Structures are given as C-alpha cells and as structure tokens.
Amino acid sequence: MADVIHLNYFSLAVLNRFGIKLGFGDKTVDEVCKQYKVDVDFFLEIVNTFVDKDYFPKKHLQTFPVKLITDYLQKTHNDYHNIKVPEIEYLIEKMIDSCFTQKDNIVLLKKFFNDYKQELQNHTRREEEVVFPYTLAIEKAYNSDTIDKSVIELMETYSIEIFQNEHDNIEEKLFDLKNIIIKYLPQPKDLKLCNKLLHELFSLEQDLNDHARIEEKVLVPKIREMEQIITERFSGEKKNA
Amino acid sequence: MPKSSFIIIEKSYLIRKGLISLIDKIPNTQTIQQIDQTDDLKALKKFDADFVIINSNLIHKELIKTLMEASDTFQLILLSEDNDSVPGLSWVEKIDLNESHNSILKKLNNAVGNKINSQAKTSTPDEISDREADILRNIALGYSNKEIADKLFISTHTVVTHRKNITRKLGIKTVPGLTIYAILNKLINIDDQSKL
Numbered sequence: 001m002a003d004v005i006h007l008n009y010f011s012l013a014v015l016n017r018f019g020i021k022l023g024f025g026d027k028t029v030d031e032v033c034k035q036y037k038v039d040v041d042f043f044l045e046i047v048n049t050f051v052d053k054d055y056f057p058k059k060h061l062q063t064f065p066v067k068l069i070t071d072y073l074q075k076t077h078n079d080y081h082n083i084k085v086p087e088i089e090y091l092i093e094k095m096i097d098s099c100f101t102q103k104d105n106i107v108l109l110k111k112f113f114n115d116y117k118q119e120l121q122n123h124t125r126r127e128e129e130v131v132f133p134y135t136l137a138i139e140k141a142y143n144s145d146t147i148d149k150s151v152i153e154l155m156e157t158y159s160i161e162i163f164q165n166e167h168d169n170i171e172e173k174l175f176d177l178k179n180i181i182i183k184y185l186p187q188p189k190d191l192k193l194c195n196k197l198l199h200e201l202f203s204l205e206q207d208l209n210d211h212a213r214i215e216e217k218v219l220v221p222k223i224r225e226m227e228q229i230i231t232e233r234f235s236g237e238k239k240n241a
Numbered sequence: 242m243p244k245s246s247f248i249i250i251e252k253s254y255l256i257r258k259g260l261i262s263l264i265d266k267i268p269n270t271q272t273i274q275q276i277d278q279t280d281d282l283k284a285l286k287k288f289d290a291d292f293v294i295i296n297s298n299l300i301h302k303e304l305i306k307t308l309m310e311a312s313d314t315f316q317l318i319l320l321s322e323d324n325d326s327v328p329g330l331s332w333v334e335k336i337d338l339n340e341s342h343n344s345i346l347k348k349l350n351n352a353v354g355n356k357i358n359s360q361a362k363t364s365t366p367d368e369i370s371d372r373e374a375d376i377l378r379n380i381a382l383g384y385s386n387k388e389i390a391d392k393l394f395i396s397t398h399t400v401v402t403h404r405k406n407i408t409r410k411l412g413i414k415t416v417p418g419l420t421i422y423a424i425l426n427k428l429i430n431i432d433d434q435s436k437l
Contacts (some may be wrong), residue, residue: 108421115417176418183412184425 001032008051013207017075018043042068050210061218066139069219070132076211077124084204085117091197099188106188109177116173123170127215131163135223142226147234155230160223167215174205245353246273250295251320256338260294260320263346267353290315292352294336297321305330318352369410374428376403380416381423 001024004011015022018038024031033040042064048055061069092110096103134154141151178201181194188194247264249272251257261272273290278299293308293315308317308330319335333355334348369377379389386404390397408414413422423429 105425108424112417112421173415173418176413176415179412180418180421180425184422186425 001027001029004029004047010051011047013079014043014047014050017072017079039064039068042072046072049214053210056213056217058217058221061214062222066135066219066222069214069222070135073211073214073219074128074132076207077128080120080124080204080207084200084207085120088113088197088200088204089117091193091200095188095190095193095197098190098193102186102188105185109180109185112173112177112180116177119173120170130158134158134163135160135219138223138226138230141230147230147237151230152234155227159227160220164216164220167212170212171205171208174201174208177201178205245270245291246289247271248274248276248290248293248315250276250293250299252277252296252299256296256320263342263349266346267350270353292316292318292333294318294320300330316352318349369407373403373407373410376400377407377419377423378428380404380407381420381429383416 001020005015018033018036020032020036020038024035027035029044030040032038033043045057045061045064049057049061089110092106092113096106096110099106137151137154138160141147178198181198181201245267247260247270249257249260251260254277257275257277261275264270264272295304295317297319298321316333317330319332320338321335322338334352336345336348375393376389379392384392386397386400390400393400407419411419411422413419420429
C-alpha cells in the first residue's frame with residue numbers, strides 16, 4: 001500500500017475517502033483493504049483512474065454495485081465541503097489580511113468564491129437528495145424478481161436522462177476564477193499565498209472533473225441500461241399476466 | 242492565442258498514443274479527446290475542437306453526416322493505410338500510417354500553421370475593442386442581452402456575437418467572472434454593481 005502513495009501522492013486523497021489511515025507498515029493493498037472492509041477491486045480502479053487521466057475502464061467500473069459508486073461519490077462531496085473549500089477560503093482570507101493595496105479586489109474574489117461555494121453545495125445536495133436515492137432504487141428493482149409498479153411510477157417522474165441533462169458544468173466558474181487570478185489580478189504582495197491558492201483551485205478542478213467523469217461515464221450509462229431492462233421486463237410481465 | 246485542439250478517432254491504442262505524442266511536440270496544441278469507436282459521436286458536437294483526426298476504416302454513413310453538420314467548426318485530417326479518399330469530405334491533410342516521423346510532423350504543423358494564419362488575418366489581437374468594452378460594462382451591470390441590445394440600438398444577435406468574442410478573448414465564461422474583470426479594469430465601479 002505504501003508503494004501506491006510513493007508512486008503518486010495524489011492517491012492520498014483516495015485513501016482518505018475510503019477511510020484508510022496511514023501507518024499500515026508493509027501491508028499489501030489487499031491486506032489493508034480487508035482491514036478497512038474496502039472492496040479491493042473497486043479501490044484499485046478508483047485509485048488508478050484518479051491518478052491517471054488516461055486510464056478509465058468504464059465497462060469494468062460499470063460492473064460495480066451502485067451503492068459502492070454512490071458511496072464513493074458521496075465521500076468526495078464531503079471532501080469538497082470539509083477540506084478543499086475551507087482550505088481555499090482560508091487562503092483567500094489570509095490574502096486579504098496580508099495585502100493592503102489589493103484588498104478590495106481580493107474581497108471581490110472572496111465574494112465570487114462564496115457564490116461558487118453556494119452553487120457547489122446546491123449541486124451536491126441535489127445529487128445526494130434526488131439522484132443517489134433514485135439510482136439505488138433502480139438497482140434494487142433491477143435485482144428483485146418482480147418489478148413493483150411503484151418503480152415504474154418512479155421512473156415516470158424521474159429518469160437518469162433528466163439528471164444527465166440538468167447536470168451542469170460546475171467547473172466553469174472555477175475556471176474563470178483561475179483565469180482572473182492568472183491573467184488579470186494585479187499581483188498581490190504575497191506571491192506564495194497566491195500560488196498556493198492557484199494550486200488548490202487546480203486541484204479542486206481536477207477532482208471535480210474526475211468526479212463528473214465517474215457520474216457521466218459510469219453511473220449514468222449503468223442506470224440507463226437498468227432502466228431499459230426494467231421497462232422491458234415490466235411490459236413482459238404485464239403480457240404474461 | 243488559444244491552443245489548437247485535436248480529437249482523435251482511431252481504434253488502435255498504440256496509434257492513438259503515437260499521434261498524441263506527435264501532437265504534443267507541436268507548440269500550442271492539445272489533444273482534448275480520444276475516441277476508440279465511432280458510436281461515441283456525441284462528444285464531437287460537445288467539444289470545440291479545431292482538428293479531428295480520423296481513421297478511414299472508421300468512417301461510415303452516419304459519421305459522415307455528423308461530420309458534415311459540424312464541418313465549419315473543425316477541420317479534418319485523414320488517417321489511412323492506402324490514401325483512398327472519402328467522397329463528400331474535404332481533408333486539410335492526409336496521413337499515411339506508414340509515413341515517417343518527420344513527414345507526419347510536417348503535415349500536422351502545416352495544418353496548425355494554416356489555421357493560425359487564417360485566424361491572424363480575420364481577428365485582432367486578444368484585446369477587447371471599445372464596443373466590446375461597452376457590452377462588457379453592461380453585462381457586468383447585470384443587464385440581459387435584450388436590454389443591452391435596446392440600450393445600444395443593436396440586435397440581440399449582435400450582442401450575442403460580441404459576448405462570444407469577449408469570452409474568447411478574455412478566457413472568462415461566466416457573468417460573475419466578467420463582472421470581476423470589469424471591476425479590476427475599472428470599466429465599472431464596485432458601487433455601481435452593488436446598487437443593483
């Protein structure tokens with residue numbers, strides 16, 4: 001397991017999300033995963049896709065249970081709200097404190113990021129309250145012997161297609177913020193802080209991209225297929241009845 | 242100058258990787274997507290690529306249709322083993338799979354160079370014009386496209402075109418982002434905005 005981190009320290013974020021703590025000595029990935037009751041196959045695929053943007057075995061990822069996928073996505077949400085966003089806020093706050101000439105401008109950035117934070121929260125809340133429960137309900141129906149009518153009704157009011165269409169590009173504002181700092185903000189005195197802030201913004205953006213990729217290329221196609229099969233089975237059952 | 246972007250449609254992993262490494266050697270370029278099968282075509286409409294490199298084996302009717310519909314947004318580069326042409330499509334360059342490293346690099350360079358030259362003729366450097374600054378000021382003040390059009394006696398369509406150009410030049414897409422730019426560059430005052 002130590003090798004995983006040595007190979008690419010970005011994997012630390014993934015370990016965190018699976019609740020794996022450091023200090024595992026020379027245990028293998030398999031041993032550590034067993035200790036923490038983590039599905040080792042799933043863990044490996046997630047780590048690999050996270051550190052290598054060219055690696056994305058979507059067919060294989062689609063074979064994992066929905067619960068595993070949404071649990072992981074849920075954990076990344078928590079990460080954003082509890083770690084990444086506060087860190088960025090802290091850095092912006094520090095920049096305001098340490099800077100005299102640019103104070104007004106950095107206060108603007110703060111406001112901008114605050115709005116963004118709100119947007120991100122709405123986005124993740126919607127996924128947690130609507131999308132994830134829906135996908136779990138679909139999977140449950142898919143795995144059961146008979147199709148309950150309530151699932152069909154549920155599918156009539158919502159479908160993964162709606163999610164895909166409303167799934168807006170949450171990274172756009174982040175991209176703007178980066179560009180404003182890089183290209184247009186008159187440089188504040190404390191360059192170190194500014195660089196750190198940019199570093200955090202890039203890292204959040206990359207993380208969001210990885211997150212969106214799992215949703216759009218793994219979760220959505222998987223659920224869409226299940227929806228189709230459920231609809232077919234339901235109409236088949238009706239004919240037989 | 243914005244980067245020239247490439248999409249690669251090719252089944253073979255090795256060839257895709259090879260092409261990407263060649264494209265990386267040309268300054269100011271990037272590969273934004275690789276597609277290994279042609280049913281993933283939705284991506285073509287979504288991404289704003291300058292060039293699409295496609296293997297002749299993967300071309301079929303549906304694909305040609307999609308490509309034709311989107312043809313003014315990107316240019317096509319053909320990848321083939323036997324230099325056969327495909328009816329109805331025009332290629333800026335044709336690359337043979339057996340070609341040498343230098344020759345392929347030269348062709349890619351040509352394609353990118355042509356695009357830059359034609360752009361340089363039609364557009365000014367990345368600085369916004371006075372008119373665009375007017376529009377930007379109004380966007381930052383919170384006016385809608387329609388309101389701006391009425392105010393400046395131009396059509397909504399013109400406003401939209403200006404907005405597109407502003408976004409392209411500044412690299413800022415969202416209204417809040419544009420607002421901050423406007424304040425930083427003293428196009429509007431912070432107080433103007435908070436009154437709204």
